[in-house]
Amino acid sequence: MARNSFGNILRLTTYGESHGFSMGGILDGVPAGIEIDQDLIQQELDRRKPGQSSIVTQRKESDTIQIKSGIFEGKTTGMPIAFEIMNADQKSKDYSHIKNEFRPSHADFTYEKKFGHRDYRGGGRSSARETVSWVAAGAIAKQIIPFIKIKAFTFSVGKLSLDENHEYNLDQTESNIVRCPDQKLADEMIDYIKSIRKQGDTVGGQVKCIVENVPLGLGDPVFEKLHANLAKAMMSINAVKGFEYGSGFSGTEMLGSNHNDIFEKDGHTQTNYSGGIQGGISNGMPIYFKVAFKPVATLMTSQRSINNIHDTVEITGKGRHDPCVVPRAIPIVEAMTALVLADAYLSHKTTHI
Template sequence: MAGNTFGRVFTVTSFGESHGVAIGCVVDGCPPGLPISPEEIQQDLDRRKPGTSRHVTQRQETDRVEILSGVFEGITTGTPIALLIRNEDARSRDYGNLAETFRPGHADYTYWQKYGIRDHRGGGRASARETAVRVAAAAIARKWLREKYGVRVRGHLSQLGPLDVPFKSWDAVHGNPFFSADPDRVSELEAFMDELRKSGDSVGAKITVVAEGVPVGWGAPVYAKLDADLAAAMMSINAVKAVEIGAGFRAVEQRGSEHGDELTPDGFTTNHAGGILGGISTGQDIVVTIGIKPTSSIRIPRRSIDKAGRATTIETNGRHDPCVGIRATPIAEAMLALVLIDHSLLHRAQNADVTTSTPKIAARAAETTGSKKSRKPARVNSEPNEA
């Protein structure tokens, strides 16, 4: 199977299945000399792992990471870093009825037609379980980006099903199981999810991730556009069906006089471009929003076919997230960080010595709000701490 390696300079090759012995990855291209420990990686993994609240799957995995190579005396050596996470709570019996049938909305049918063999237990290689190793690899990337450039990557839930979740404060994000930046909406989100779980159905979500402190100049104008790579990276996350950069689809109804971010000596007046112009970072916040479809594994009976092509009805039992988007924020942050470190190293390789006489005005950049009234430049918080 091809297609298991992400990146060009900083690469991540993942392996393993949902109900196999373990999942893991090999990180290659990490610069030497970065202090890193399992405990630092574990902090990000604990934000993504299952069983953290009643609103997500109750599969109990510690997601304890093991560093097998590439780190000596707590310092990266520049050699491949192998990370391993053992599966501890797989209940394969819950998937016995899926060996001969295909779940609607899942990769079961397409996977079978492509490879002629599949591990039906929990989705096998197509399971979102694989995203744990992306989060682990990105913990390394996030630390390097923070220490080298002061880049901070963080995200929040911006919509759960029909419920909009407005942004209020980053301080609120880690105080609730939804990664909501509005603490006043948490009780409403909990009530909504409790009713949804009882119904046996599922719902989608929208996640917004932001990278602050990204220097101007990362990316390239043709086939290596920063936003193109970000879109591909986000679409590689299970269940993601839409990606927006900056204003995204709001740009369709905007006029050019509104959408084009004006430049002043004090900075950009707006950030409808999401921090990227011509495939190259502007120095403003990079803002990416993803749309996640409803979970396909639901208890409600659905029509399908078996391997012989005969009509059948299927309902999925076992432990599943009624909304996979609830745990997706750390995953979206991870993919943003992995793209950024790859582009930072590509930029360093070719353009590290490039200088111009034009001031880098984006040190004062307007936030992306989507508001038609926001015209005043605002200073970006560039403290080198990440959430």
């Protein structure tokens, strides 16, 4: 079905539920002859997997990928790439208490009302476990466009935030478990997330992504604008509540005379309030955007809710959940960015000589 697929020329279709047998997908449209390093795919999955630190869900999954087709002797064959990632550490009994009850602000209610039946174990397909397939596909997409550098990092957790106007060494992003390139602020974020977890509560934050070496001309006018496709990709990620690129909302406070990016002779611009995209088409400048993540809906404290016959109930979360999704969202944001850009790159190659 269309709702389980993403992309145009490079098209990902995924399957699986949080507590099902496995997760996986088919990535179609990958050109033949591209060298694929499967270790790099596994490295990306390891960045996303649960249980990797004290501030994320303690579900234990190796997230080991098995490539089923489409790669032979280390190169793509041009055929669909099928892959599978087994589920190993499901604890479905942790969710039996919500079989007939709905967690506030969770997809429980809307899924049941839309389909009339839902997999309540870990949220089924509404679980962020679904994104394991996105990261696997994104790791392949990165190898289609290795000249484009995609770097996401934790920009804020709650009210703890990096300075927008300060330059950071993004090579330091992976040096701490919260994935913030400022070590002092990272320590504060980690302590804050731990304190929120002890309270049985959750907290949100923002991820910023910077993309460099993007060729000029990716994206198309009207309904295939590059920033629109990036927005759809980011807004498809679980718990995302906002997306802004370039100057974003702060641009509304500027005058046009200050906001316009003045061209240099080489076609580059003195400023980059456009965020590397103009008219839906990349202009050769770095693309940058931010993604806002809400607090996780499942709390370890009691809240009032309703059940499937609309009686009022008290509900308390059980199981293993992220107190803050932001640290594990970094590779997901990068993966979805890579899928959008690789798709746009392949489209550009087929329509331009």
